[in-house]
Amino acid sequence: MNTVVAKTLEAPPAGFAAPDAAVDEARAEHARRTGDVVLDIRNISLAFGGVKALTNISFDVREHEIRAIIGPNGAGKSSMLNCINGVYQPQEGSITFRGKTFRHMNSRQVAEMGVARTFQNLALFKGMSVLDNIMTGRNLRMNCNLLLQALRIGPAAREEIRNREFVERIIDFLEIQAHRKTPVGRLPYGLQKRVDLGRALAMEPKVLLLDEPMAGMNVEEKQDMCRFILDVNEEFGTTIVLIEHDMGVVMDISDRVVVLDYGKKIGDGTPDEVRSNPEVIKAYLGTSH
Amino acid sequence: MSTTFPRLMLEHATARPQAPALREKEYGIWQTVTWSQLATLVRELAGGLHQAGLQRGQHVVVVGENRPRLYASMLAAQSIGAVPVPLYQDAVAAEYVFPLNNAEVGFAIVEDQEQVDKLLELRDECPRLERLWYDDPRGLRSYKEAGLESLDQLVERGRAFVAGNPRWFDEQVAAAQPQDVAALFFTSGTTGHPKGVVHSHFTLIDRARAGASFDRLSAAEEVLAYLPPAWIGQNIFSYAQWLACGYVVNCPESADTVTIDMKEIGPSYYFAPPRVFEGLLTSVMIRMEDAGALKRWMFKRFMDVARRVGPARMDGRPLALIDRLRYALGDVLVYGPLRNTLGMSRVRVAYTAGEAIGPDLFVFYRSIGINLKQLYGSTETAVFVCLQPDNAVRSDTVGVPIEGVEVRVTDTGEIHVRSPGLLKGYYKNPQATAEVLTADGWYRTGDAGFLDASGHLKIIDRAKDVGRLAGGDNDGAMFAPKYVENKLKFFPFIKEAVAFGDKREKVCAFVNIDFEAVGNWAERRNLPYAGYADLAAKPQVLELVRECVEKVNADLAEDERLAGSQVSRFLVLHKELDADDGELTRTRKVRRGAIAEKYAALVDALYAGRTSQHIETQVRFEDGRTGTVSADLAIIDAKIFAPVRRAA
Numbered sequence: 001m002n003t004v005v006a007k008t009l010e011a012p013p014a015g016f017a018a019p020d021a022a023v024d025e026a027r028a029e030h031a032r033r034t035g036d037v038v039l040d041i042r043n044i045s046l047a048f049g050g051v052k053a054l055t056n057i058s059f060d061v062r063e064h065e066i067r068a069i070i071g072p073n074g075a076g077k078s079s080m081l082n083c084i085n086g087v088y089q090p091q092e093g094s095i096t097f098r099g100k101t102f103r104h105m106n107s108r109q110v111a112e113m114g115v116a117r118t119f120q121n122l123a124l125f126k127g128m129s130v131l132d133n134i135m136t137g138r139n140l141r142m143n144c145n146l147l148l149q150a151l152r153i154g155p156a157a158r159e160e161i162r163n164r165e166f167v168e169r170i171i172d173f174l175e176i177q178a179h180r181k182t183p184v185g186r187l188p189y190g191l192q193k194r195v196d197l198g199r200a201l202a203m204e205p206k207v208l209l210l211d212e213p214m215a216g217m218n219v220e221e222k223q224d225m226c227r228f229i230l231d232v233n234e235e236f237g238t239t240i241v242l243i244e245h246d247m248g249v250v251m252d253i254s255d256r257v258v259v260l261d262y263g264k265k266i267g268d269g270t271p272d273e274v275r276s277n278p279e280v281i282k283a284y285l286g287t288s289h
Numbered sequence: 290m291s292t293t294f295p296r297l298m299l300e301h302a303t304a305r306p307q308a309p310a311l312r313e314k315e316y317g318i319w320q321t322v323t324w325s326q327l328a329t330l331v332r333e334l335a336g337g338l339h340q341a342g343l344q345r346g347q348h349v350v351v352v353g354e355n356r357p358r359l360y361a362s363m364l365a366a367q368s369i370g371a372v373p374v375p376l377y378q379d380a381v382a383a384e385y386v387f388p389l390n391n392a393e394v395g396f397a398i399v400e401d402q403e404q405v406d407k408l409l410e411l412r413d414e415c416p417r418l419e420r421l422w423y424d425d426p427r428g429l430r431s432y433k434e435a436g437l438e439s440l441d442q443l444v445e446r447g448r449a450f451v452a453g454n455p456r457w458f459d460e461q462v463a464a465a466q467p468q469d470v471a472a473l474f475f476t477s478g479t480t481g482h483p484k485g486v487v488h489s490h491f492t493l494i495d496r497a498r499a500g501a502s503f504d505r506l507s508a509a510e511e512v513l514a515y516l517p518p519a520w521i522g523q524n525i526f527s528y529a530q531w532l533a534c535g536y537v538v539n540c541p542e543s544a545d546t547v548t549i550d551m552k553e554i555g556p557s558y559y560f561a562p563p564r565v566f567e568g569l570l571t572s573v574m575i576r577m578e579d580a581g582a583l584k585r586w587m588f589k590r591f592m593d594v595a596r597r598v599g600p601a602r603m604d605g606r607p608l609a610l611i612d613r614l615r616y617a618l619g620d621v622l623v624y625g626p627l628r629n630t631l632g633m634s635r636v637r638v639a640y641t642a643g644e645a646i647g648p649d650l651f652v653f654y655r656s657i658g659i660n661l662k663q664l665y666g667s668t669e670t671a672v673f674v675c676l677q678p679d680n681a682v683r684s685d686t687v688g689v690p691i692e693g694v695e696v697r698v699t700d701t702g703e704i705h706v707r708s709p710g711l712l713k714g715y716y717k718n719p720q721a722t723a724e725v726l727t728a729d730g731w732y733r734t735g736d737a738g739f740l741d742a743s744g745h746l747k748i749i750d751r752a753k754d755v756g757r758l759a760g761g762d763n764d765g766a767m768f769a770p771k772y773v774e775n776k777l778k779f780f781p782f783i784k785e786a787v788a789f790g791d792k793r794e795k796v797c798a799f800v801n802i803d804f805e806a807v808g809n810w811a812e813r814r815n816l817p818y819a820g821y822a823d824l825a826a827k828p829q830v831l832e833l834v835r836e837c838v839e840k841v842n843a844d845l846a847e848d849e850r851l852a853g854s855q856v857s858r859f860l861v862l863h864k865e866l867d868a869d870d871g872e873l874t875r876t877r878k879v880r881r882g883a884i885a886e887k888y889a890a891l892v893d894a895l896y897a898g899r900t901s902q903h904i905e906t907q908v909r910f911e912d913g914r915t916g917t918v919s920a921d922l923a924i925i926d927a928k929i930f931a932p933v934r935r936a937a
Binding site for chain 1: 315316317318427428430431542543545546549
């Protein structure tokens with residue numbers, strides 16, 4: 001996918017013709033080929049001292065699917081994501097990404113392999129504009145050294161233009177053109193979340209990890225975010241792993257759902273299977289004893 | 290001299306092929322389309338439409354924001370003698386049913402997924418609709434509907450066709466005659482079904498040229514197209530006059546970026562209904578209230594100078610030297626930067642039309658050096674009837690009849706117009722046509738007004754809306770509801786107002802607060818609120834509105850004829866009046882009758898002297914679902930002033 005994108009970006013914008021029509025076709029073709037396991041999580045256990053955050057968790061993620069991890073507060077959802085992301089090193093188990101198995105990885109390696117994430121509590125640069133924030137997501141795609149970038153000469157200038165063009169496409173995609181130059185700190189929360197997603201997309205990720213993308217949003221903002229997640233999945237063919245504790249939202253947009261409770265996996269399957277799983281109902285609604 | 294739109298386009302493409310015709314901001318950059326690129330695109334689109342089976346005289350619906358390819362589609366349809374029918378892009382699907390069936394539409398060209406969804410929804414109700422093309426493919430990839438295609442595919446097929454038939458397009462354009470139908474505009478209409486207004490190439494181009502020569506417009510003008518293209522005002526300014534003059538039309542990036550885009554383009558010719566000017570002023574006032582003390586002081590001080598000196602300066606009257614100096618200083622410190630913020634630094638001619646503009650609002654723009662003028666016209670007259678000449682602008686008239694126009698006022702006070710730009714008729718509605726067109730070619734405008742001593746036309750209200758009070762202290766006094774509503778709406782805190790009083794003994798009103806302005810006002814006073822309904826019910830907000838109403842009453846008392854129209858009681862509505870709920874027209878005019886019916890309980894409460902009233906209302910959300918909102922509304926009494934009787 002990367003090569004296709006790069007090719008059209010170098011081509012001059014052709015007046016009227018929708019310039020990304022060819023890319024879109026390629027991506028659509030891409031999105032239709034779903035199915036292979038891209039991320040295989042085997043027997044992961046994570047403990048902080050005596051506190052067991054995760055116990056023996058296994059599940060897989062298939063290419064191009066939307067995979068949700070749900071569970072009540074403190075179930076270990078964010079810890080799970082942090083393990084995949086390389087922020088935490090699980091004591092036991094393995095993570096296989098596209099056929100390569102890792103015991104220990106740092107976040108940069110994970111990012112270089114094409115895994116991007118957003119944060120539950122937003123980690124944006126509040127004083128920087130929307131454009132600059134998303135531009136930081138292109139960091140891994142910039143090859144020029146610091147000196148060239150600072151002087152903006154030759155290859156650095158060309159690289160900047162190429163990356164800026166990519167970022168503009170994301171801005172267009174997320175419909176935040178009106179806020180391009182606005183410092184992120186001045187935007188409402190729902191829009192900040194969108195910028196956070198934009199920055200993750202700027203990495204052209206193969207797998208996108210979303211940590212509670214709908215937390216703290218009102219109904220309308222949630223609907224918008226759902227649409228963007230579905231659009232990302234469809235337009236770019238990106239595999240999406242998302243964490244949510246709002247069941248309603250998750251069930252609507254996910255292909256398959258993993259349910260965690262107290263660090264253990266208690267359910268795994270399609271939204272319908274999960275919804276009728278007695279263990280899940282117990283965890284969410286409680287049972288009378 | 291007579292010509293058609295496609296011929297005009299080809300003339301520009303031949304005379305100045307590399308000159309910009311359209312610009313659209315995309316991916317943060319203004320992308321230019323030259324006249325020759327436009328001609329090529331139109332040629333190919335026309336070929337595609339012809340291949341798809343579009344016949345001479347058939348209608349093609351066009352729905353979307355201002356997009357270059359939609360403009361090109363209209364030109365392409367006209368090139369092969371078909372008739373484009375622009376529809377409002379923000380209408381709900383059900384509103385398209387009548388136009389689609391009335392005009393027997395088989396082909397539609399739309400902007401994006403939202404519009405595609407709406408039209409696909411109507412397939413059962415509008416079985417004639419066969420083919421549908423979209424400009425923006427986003428989200429439409431998995432659609433497998435029969436007859437649905439992207440514009441790219443249409444262009445591609447058209448390209449192959451015109452390549453095989455190189456002379457076909459020019460023959461088609463030559464075959465279309467000036468008297469042929471050029472476009473069908475559905476008027477939003479305050480009652481009943483919309484009516485399709487039929488205009489020919491000749492009527493539209495004649496009026497476009499008359500307006501252009503009146504203001505000496507040239508190919509050097511820059512115009513920003515951001516209002517619905519289905520509105521004849523936008524269509525005349527960014528389509529008919531665009532082709533007649535050959536200037537540049539700029540399409541904004543999205544609806545949210547209009548202010549930014551306007552500042553970047555700096556249009557020289559500008560047209561907007563009063564509500565847009567109102568909205569701009571409100572946002573300026575809000576920002577000023579948040580500004581530092583020095584800036585606020587400077588703004589206040591120099592706006593006083595502007596109010597006093599500006600209008601006279603704009604009209605070219607002589608000024609005292611000290612005033613000239615003061616104004617020049619103000620121009621450097623306040624007016625210039627303000628014009629720049631509004632995106633109006635380069636505006637040479639700006640027009641407002643559609644409805645009456647509040648005098649204070651009007652004077653504000655003129656006082657800071659923007660040549661804002663009024664014009665009078667309607668869909669049926671292809672806009673241009675009366676325009677205000679430079680240096681003869683007044684806030685209470687709409688100007689003089691321009692080239693080709695005759696105006697007469699009937700005994701009942703209704704204005705009649707005769708001009709070369711009158712409609713050919715309403716589509717398939719001879720009865721309605723006969724109602725508005727007299728046998729000797731006059732058009733009945735339905736507006737009440739008169740020509741004043743200097744030949745300027747003054748409009749009071751819709752002829753049918755001007756009423757009389759009955760009973761009480763002001764029995765028989767004139768009641769012009771719109772006049773009262775406009776006075777209320779000038780306050781930045783009031784978004785809409787609906788006045789009642791015809792055949793009643795006093796005037797009462799509904800008020801809609803402006804959420805942004807009042808919300809900001811509340812925040813600065815640390816007044817917490819949960820949402821629109823909550824804010825609208827706050828006692829402090831009601832008090833704020835009462836002050837506004839009483840100022841209006843004091844103002845009305847100044848004029849003996851209108852003193853009876855003072856608002857004695859009012860309430861603040863719990864929801865915003867909305868076109869989706871049938872309370873406003875698509876051009877945001879209040880539908881007084883529909884509102885009175887829907888909120889009958891509230892109107893009764895106002896006149897029955899109650900102090901509060903419970904109300905439940907159905908609302909329609911943007912996705913088409915409905916719900917109910919309910920509230921207890923307080924009814925407030927406002928102070929009435931004794932009429933000021935001036936010595937003769």
